[in-house]
Amino acid sequence: MGMVEEPTNKRTKIEPKVRTTPYDGPDLELKAINTIRALSADQVQSANSGHPGAPMGCAPMAYILWSEFMNYSPSNAKWWNRDRFVLSNGHGCALQYSMLHLTGYDLTIEDLKQFRQIGSKTPGHPESFVTGGVEVCTGPLGQGICNAIGFAIAEKHMSASYNTDDYSVFDHHTYCICGDGCLQEGVSGEASSLAGHLGLGKLIVLYDDNKITIDGSTDLSFTEDVGKRYEAYGWQVLTVGDVADGIKDLRTAIEQGKAETGKPTIIKIRTAIGYGSPTKEGKASSHGAPLGPEDLAGAKKFFEFDPTKSFHVDDDVKEFFTKRTAETEAKKEEWEAMYAKYAEANADKAAELKRRFNNELPADALSQLPTFEIGKDKDLASRQFSMQCLNAMAPIMPELIGGSADLTPSNLTALKCSGDFQKDTPAGRYLRFGVREHGMAAICNGLFAYGGFRPFCATFLNFAGYALGSIRLSALSRFGVIYIMTHDSIGLGEDGPTHQPVEMLESIRSMPNINLCRPADSNETAASYKLALEKTTTPTVICCSRSTLPGLEGSSVEKAMKGAYNAIESEEPDLILIGSGSEVGPCIDAAKTLSNAGIKTRVVSMPCQDIFLEQTEEYQKSVLPGNVPTLSVEASAVYGWHRFSHAQIGMTRFGLSGSGKDVFAAFGFTADNVVSKGKELVEFYKKVGSVPDLSCRPIFDNVMVKDGH
Secondary structure, rough: OOOOOOOOOOOOOOOOOOOOOOOOOOHHHHOOOOOOOOHHHHHHHHHHOOOOOOHHHHHHHHHHHHHHHHOOOOOOOOOOOOOOOEEEEHHHHHHHHHHHHHOOOOOOOHHHHHHOOOOOOOOOOOOOOOOOOOOOOOOOOOHHHHHHHHHHHHHHHHHHHOOOOOOOOOOOOEEEEHHHHHOOOHHHHHHHHHHHHHHHOOEEEEEEEEEOOEEEEEOOOOOOOOOHHHHOOOOOOEEEEEOOOOOOOHHHHHHHHHHHOOEEEEEEOOOOOOOOOOOOOOOOOHHHOOOOOHHHHHHHHHOOOOOOOOOOOOOHHHHHHHHHHHHHHHHHHHHHHHHHHHHOHHHHHHHHHHHHHHHOOOOOOOHHHHOOOOOOOOOOEHHHHHHHHHHHHHOOOOEEEEEEOOOHHOOOOOOOOOOOOOOOOOOOOEEEEOOOOOHHHHHHHHHHHOOOEEEEEEHHHHHHHHHHHHHHHHHHOOOOOOOEOOOOOOOHOOOOOOOOOOHHHHHHOOOOOOOOOOOOOOHHHHHHHHHHOOOOOEEEEEEEEOOOOOOOOOOHHHHHHHOOOOEEEOOOOOOEEEOOHHHHHHHHHHHHHHOOOOOOOEEEEEOOOHHHHHOOHHHHHHOOOOOOOOEEEEEOOOOHHOOOOOOOEEOOOOOOOOOHHHHHOOOOOOOHHHHHHHHHHHHHHHHHHHOOOOOOOOOOOOOOOOOOO
């Protein structure tokens, strides 16, 4: 009889690690770092979801920043001169929540226990509008480091614009922790290249070089020399070989970073993901799942903590962070005393700063938007009207800062009142982003999050596709970034289908909390800017034509501000034509022909669908009753127009290369085709015997929470 095999499911006892190298530093320092590790791992374990590995590896970085280098104020999380901190690898947010709790922000142990639960202050990735002390929404990798670059640009510009010989109102650093994933994303390369060019010396990035991604070792896909790449970008590159056994080298590196004022600094720091875990340290298994009760207990034993205690902070650690927070609060109070003197000596600048950080417009600012008299003022492309609007507001709104992705002559976004923001001219307000659409948008999110700025950025509408990840975060984060997207349809012509946007309008319209405006003339363009400037918590995309647009006799800023209005009225229409942008003109021409043929036709211009849907039901029905045959005309995808129209003239394929006029004709965007299809639509419903009422349908609100994440 052979040997009986033991059951394969028998658990192997997990033994804790044993420290083989003494820690080079005070005992309390190590205890505080290990408390951060345990507190972070407890959050993930409690939720049975999350990422414990990065917080456990990065805890020494967070400790040294909060305990020695960063100035912050839990009593006023929006203190203007606080050091900014961004956790770019946002999946490790338990680390940030641990630090915010330990340093006295409004985040209790009970909040930590609600990690990743609906309605909590500790969502699964950092959300700036949920958790005090969180600057930006991170998680999509690479975005956070770009936001940090936006912060550094903002600080440099504010310092140049408002500091005086006697008072330094803005004088702080931006710190960012990022991981391998952030530096693999192309968006980080775009922004980092620009940061080096601009010489952003008050930006310090701590790179968590743990050699692990979700798939496994970085040897599988990421073997480049990151340091040499960042040297080529123009950064100071420093290396720290170990932080598990002491942080003296990290302290020295950060001090070197602060001493280098002409370049941004990246510190490459070797860590062990899941540090302290008996079975998962240094492994991908610690990245995106709880350690498990036994493994977590083993880690706590290694940290010399009681493994039966969860969410526990010893009194000496509490006292340490309480003392540190008191020191940073004292610095904030010193700054406030200094600022009071500054405000007394520089009343106009102080008033302007207060207005800017309160997101308030200058008095009567919107009245400075250009007005246009249809029939008298020259017809132009809406990108030219956009240029006039932007340059009317820029001289009276110093918070307007931005630029183009190397398309300034096409986007027409140059600021006549200001020069370029460059390394040696930081007071300039025009940013030369280069061909970096994604990085451009992510930097603008950082500029807005800094406070006191209304950033704008521009490219061709088609290339918004490159920037969609950051545009989405503008909407999610409630950042009122202004996007100026020109060459907005197949009407751009000869560049052909690679440059002609077809799906982009609907792609952006389908996002929550974003307004897309496609103005049809000068007055609608002015209305688009007015809307954008009034909406501080909603980004606006202003889509402008390359080609000349005729003025609409019935247009006005007031009408366009309702999202849609009757451009040609007809009391009891037989047909309604609805369009946006360059297609409203052909609709008006078609309406004249149709009316002469006995078909009473109303033309509706709809520059912004979302704003129209915010109007009263009475107003909406006065424009689109729903039971009159309605034909939408837009040189874009037809999706989304089914809410407003019974039939659509739109794009169902990619475009063509040719003159704009010929391309429009090839796809039926002519008055003649609109007349033909309008007649067919009217006849169709005559034969059917009734017209479906598009407004007669329920609209359900399925959101069951007041403010979900």
